[in-house]
Structure formats: C-alpha cells, structure tokens
Amino acid sequence: MRLLNGLHAYGTGHRPAVSVNGRGLSAQRLRNAANAVAADVHGAATVAVDATASLETVVAVTGALLAGSAVVPVPADAGPAEREHILRDSGAAVTLSNRLPGATPVDPDRTAQFAGPAPAPDDVALVMYTSGTTGAPKGVELTHGAVEAGLDALADAWAWTPEDRLVHGLPLFHVHGLILGVLGALRVGSPLVHTGRPTPAAYAAARGTLYFGVPTVWSRVCAEPAAARALRPARLLVSGSAPLPAPVFERLYALTGHRPVERYGMTETLITISSRFDGERRPGQVGTPVAGVATRLLAEDGTEAPRDGETIGELLVKGPMLLRRYRGQPADSARTPDGWFRTGDLARIAPDGWHRIVGRASTDLIKSGGYRIGAGEVEDALLAHPAVREAAVVGVPHEDLGEVVTAYVVAAPGVGERELIDFVAAHLNVHKRPRAVHFLDALPRNAMGKVQKKRLGGPML
Structure with missing residues (x-):
C-alpha cells in the first residue's frame, strides 16, 4: 500500500526496521506480523488499537492499515469512560490489545500471507481523538491521501531519507508519536528506535540521526549535559506539540551544536x-x-x-x-x-x-483594559528570567479591566513576585506585566507536555 511504501526501502536483511523499548523487528518480520493482523481484521471497517508504547502497537497499526481498516488509536492511559466513548463513537468492530478483556491479541512473531486491495487516497486511514478540553473527544478522520501528503511534506522540509535513524520515546496515540514517529519512518524507510520512555539517557544511547521530542523532553535533556552532548553526531533535532521556550532552544544549541x-x-x-x-x-x-x-x-x-x-x-x-x-x-x-x-x-x-x-x-488571548495581550509573549518574558524554569500565563476575570494577566511559575527559591512583575515590565509594554504571580512546584501537563491551562485560574481581583 502507498502509505507504507517505505517498507521496501529497508531491504531483506535482519537489521531491525523498528525497535521499541529494546525489542526489534526486521522489515520482513514486520510485514509477516502485520499480514497476520490484516488477516485477523480483514473486513472490519474500523479497528481500535490499544496504543501502548510497544512493538505490538506498531504491528497492530501496520496490519490494520494493510487490511484497509480505519485505525483508531486508543490512549494507553484512557480511563473506562474515555475508552468506552472512543469505541462507541468510532464504531470500531474490533479492538487489538494484549491486555483488554475480549480484545484480539497481537503477536509480533506470527507469520501469514495477506493480499488485499490497496486503500484509495480518499479512504480513511486513521481516526484520531482529540483531547476533549471543550467536551467529549472528537474523532478526526484523516485519509490515506492526507497522511501521505503530510509525511511527504515533512520529508521534504527535514531532508528525511532512508539513511536516517529516527529516535523518539513519545506516546503512540498522538500525531507526533504515531503518525510522524512511526508511520513517517515506515513511509520514508528509515529505521525507528522507540525508547519506551523519552529519557535523556535513552536518547543519548540510541545513536540516532533524527530525534523527535516535546519541550519537556528537551528541557530534561539539557539538564543532563553529558546526555545532551551525546546528540552532537545527530543530523536534526525536532521539537513540537508545544512551544519550545527560547532558553531551552539556546541551551540545546550550546550543548548539542544543533538549533x-x-x-x-x-x-x-x-x-x-x-x-x-x-x-x-x-x-x-x-x-x-x-x-x-x-x-x-x-x-x-x-x-x-x-x-x-x-x-x-x-x-x-x-x-x-x-x-x-x-x-x-x-x-x-x-x-x-x-x-x-x-x-x-x-x-x-x-x-x-x-x-x-x-x-x-480560547485561553491565550487576554483582553485587559482595552489591550489584546498574547499569553505566549508574557510567558517568553518570564522564561528569560534566570530563576524561572516553567511559566504559564492566563487571564483572570476582573470587574474593571475585564481580565488581568496572571502568571503561574515554577522557579528557583528566593525569587519573589514583585521581582518577576518588574522584570516583565522592563521587557514588554507595562500593560502586559502580570498583576499577580503564583508559585507552583509543577505546572499541570498532559501526556504530550502541553500545559493544561483550564486547571489554572484564580479569584476575581
């Protein structure tokens, strides 16, 4: 099938095309195992996959796509209510999992023959469920043609070729970890090393040419200089899923030599x-x-x-x-x-x-006293302070001004609220300064490292 054309680029040797947490499969063994899954689910219009960070998930997704089914990745950490909503809303006829009761198991060592018709570009390849911050998660239908176009555009922008060795440890139920990080590698034909978890030590040991990470990953890499320096031989480091703070960008460049x-x-x-x-x-x-x-x-x-x-x-x-x-x-x-x-x-x-x-x-445009203020620029200003490690800015309702700029920060001991307010006022227009700064041990984040601002807030001032 066209989406997985890169499988042919791996050749017929025994070198792992994909490895997850130390377990690997050559391209031929991956094709064999995927064929077995395709034979199991053939005829099912929609197939759910229990998307754990495992080789089984890679095999399950590949096999369901080969069968022409629309794949629904179910977050590995989904609670019963969320999982039930996704399965019911998607209409999945089959669930592939080695841990959920009643599901069809996946065995990476199985071998089978399968020859089904190739999906058309307009056929649905994946149904990805959004985080549901404004209600129940919605299923986003992405066609084979859309995924192919998206991956090909990135291969062009990043000069991504079969000579690359992609390394990441991101969840396999999001666009970043699954579509870019698994299907991207399979389409290009570059070996994939999924580290299980995106730890600095695992990234340093993987000897990749291309690395994917979210800002939290890169911040933790920078906190371990030896691990960061081990990435110097790489060709490209990619950051996404949330804004990368400028201090982390600069620190990463200083340690790895890569912008x-x-x-x-x-x-x-x-x-x-x-x-x-x-x-x-x-x-x-x-x-x-x-x-x-x-x-x-x-x-x-x-x-x-x-x-x-x-x-x-x-x-x-x-x-x-x-x-x-x-x-x-x-x-x-x-x-x-x-x-x-x-x-x-x-x-x-x-x-x-x-x-x-x-x-x-919905959360980052703050309207205060007739001014329109972007939360991101205030966050950038706060992060420029040497004592601030993390920052999130929201608008809190105010009887007179409409909203006031309010900051939540993770900072080193000793820095005070007034110091940070004055610091921002010296870097931005004075009306953009926070009117209040709250100190936290950690910001609430989701699995991809995005700050969950809906969980931040404060009383009317």
Missing part, C-alpha cells in the same frame, strides 16, 4: 508549518508553510490581519493534509466553504512569512 527545528500542527491538520533542515531556525517561531500549505491571519472583526510580525490574529490553514471531517459530522462542518480550517490558534506572521504561535484563542 532545533520547530514546527506547528494539530490533530486536524497534521503539520502545516515548519522551519527547514536547510534553512534558518529562530527561537520561538515555527517557520513557514510546508509544501502545499497556505495560511491566513484573521483579525477579530473577520478581516485579513496584516503580516507585520506584530498583529495577532486567528490562524487559518489550507492544504492536502487536512482532516476529511469529524466522525459522525458532515464534511463541510470542519472547514469554511472555500476549504480553510480555522485552527483556533493565535499567531503573528512576519513580512518574510515566518510564523509565531501566540496561543489558543
């Missing part, structure tokens, strides 16, 4: 914007649109916002890698009539086309 590539995407769009292997990398910015993608910036009144590097607007994207629809909803409900997807993210676009993501419109 990391940052990129932007969503479950609904895959990766649409990225800096390039052969181009500039700017801290705090995610680059320019990848091949086939166009972007727009809308002001609050619905007019086109200027690309001046200062004006904040909602980012809209268009390209071949966008979702077909949300599960159970009409296709035209996911996009504007002329094909644009409203991301709900706030951005600035510079005259040279570089994009900076400011945050989510």
Whole structure:
C-alpha cells in the first residue's frame, strides 16, 4: 500500500526496521506480523488499537492499515469512560490489545500471507481523538491521501531519507508519536528506535540521526549535559506539540551544536508549518508553510490581519493534509466553504512569512483594559528570567479591566513576585506585566507536555 511504501526501502536483511523499548523487528518480520493482523481484521471497517508504547502497537497499526481498516488509536492511559466513548463513537468492530478483556491479541512473531486491495487516497486511514478540553473527544478522520501528503511534506522540509535513524520515546496515540514517529519512518524507510520512555539517557544511547521530542523532553535533556552532548553526531533535532521556550532552544544549541527545528500542527491538520533542515531556525517561531500549505491571519472583526510580525490574529490553514471531517459530522462542518480550517490558534506572521504561535484563542488571548495581550509573549518574558524554569500565563476575570494577566511559575527559591512583575515590565509594554504571580512546584501537563491551562485560574481581583 502507498502509505507504507517505505517498507521496501529497508531491504531483506535482519537489521531491525523498528525497535521499541529494546525489542526489534526486521522489515520482513514486520510485514509477516502485520499480514497476520490484516488477516485477523480483514473486513472490519474500523479497528481500535490499544496504543501502548510497544512493538505490538506498531504491528497492530501496520496490519490494520494493510487490511484497509480505519485505525483508531486508543490512549494507553484512557480511563473506562474515555475508552468506552472512543469505541462507541468510532464504531470500531474490533479492538487489538494484549491486555483488554475480549480484545484480539497481537503477536509480533506470527507469520501469514495477506493480499488485499490497496486503500484509495480518499479512504480513511486513521481516526484520531482529540483531547476533549471543550467536551467529549472528537474523532478526526484523516485519509490515506492526507497522511501521505503530510509525511511527504515533512520529508521534504527535514531532508528525511532512508539513511536516517529516527529516535523518539513519545506516546503512540498522538500525531507526533504515531503518525510522524512511526508511520513517517515506515513511509520514508528509515529505521525507528522507540525508547519506551523519552529519557535523556535513552536518547543519548540510541545513536540516532533524527530525534523527535516535546519541550519537556528537551528541557530534561539539557539538564543532563553529558546526555545532551551525546546528540552532537545527530543530523536534526525536532521539537513540537508545544512551544519550545527560547532558553531551552539556546541551551540545546550550546550543548548539542544543533538549533532545533520547530514546527506547528494539530490533530486536524497534521503539520502545516515548519522551519527547514536547510534553512534558518529562530527561537520561538515555527517557520513557514510546508509544501502545499497556505495560511491566513484573521483579525477579530473577520478581516485579513496584516503580516507585520506584530498583529495577532486567528490562524487559518489550507492544504492536502487536512482532516476529511469529524466522525459522525458532515464534511463541510470542519472547514469554511472555500476549504480553510480555522485552527483556533493565535499567531503573528512576519513580512518574510515566518510564523509565531501566540496561543489558543480560547485561553491565550487576554483582553485587559482595552489591550489584546498574547499569553505566549508574557510567558517568553518570564522564561528569560534566570530563576524561572516553567511559566504559564492566563487571564483572570476582573470587574474593571475585564481580565488581568496572571502568571503561574515554577522557579528557583528566593525569587519573589514583585521581582518577576518588574522584570516583565522592563521587557514588554507595562500593560502586559502580570498583576499577580503564583508559585507552583509543577505546572499541570498532559501526556504530550502541553500545559493544561483550564486547571489554572484564580479569584476575581
């Protein structure tokens, strides 16, 4: 099948094409095991996969795709209610798992023959469920053609070839870990080393040329200089799923010699914007649109916002890698009539086309005293203080100002609230300074390292 064309690039030797937590399969053994899964699920329109960080998950996803089924990765840490919602909403006829009662088990050592028709580009390849921060998780339908276009655009931007050795330890139920980190490797034909968990020691020992990580991973790598220096022979470090703080970018460059590539995407769009292997990398910015993608910036009144590097607007994207629809909803409900997807993210676009993501419109646009303030720029200013390790900024309701800028930080002992407020005021316009700073031991984050701002808040001031 076209999505997994890269399987042929591995050759017929015994070298592992994929390894997960120390267990590996050659390309031939992966094809054999995937054929066995395909034979098991053939005829099922939709197949759920218990997406643990395991070789079984790779085999299950590959086999279900070979069978022409739409794959539904179920988060390994999903509770009973979330799992039940995903299975019911997706209509999965079969569940592949070695740990859930009544599921079909997966054995990477099985061998079988399977020859089914290749899926069409418009057939659904994956149904990825969103985090559900505004309600029950929604199923995002991604077609074979969309996934292929998205992966090919990244291979172009990152000069990703079969000569690479990809290393990551990200969850296998998100776009980053599964679509980019597994299907990307299988499409390109580059060996994949999944470390089980993304620890600095595991990354250092893997001897990769291409590494994927989220900001939390790179921050922890920087905290262990010996592990960071072990990445110097690599070709490219990629950071995504959340903004990479500028101090981590600079520290990573100092220790590894690599300025990391940052990129932007969503479950609904895959990766649409990225800096390039052969181009500039700017801290705090995610680059320019990848091949086939166009972007727009809308002001609050619905007019086109200027690309001046200062004006904040909602980012809209268009390209071949966008979702077909949300599960159970009409296709035209996911996009504007002329094909644009409203991301709900706030951005600035510079005259040279570089994009900076400011945050989510629902949580990161703070309206205070008539000013529109992006939480991301205040967070960047706080992170520039040497004592601040993590920062999250939200708008807290205020009777007079509408909202006030409020910061939550993880910082070294000794730094005080007034010091940080004055520090931000010295770096940004004074109206952007936090009116309050709360000190925490850790920020609430999800499995991909994104701060869960809905869990932060405070009383009206």
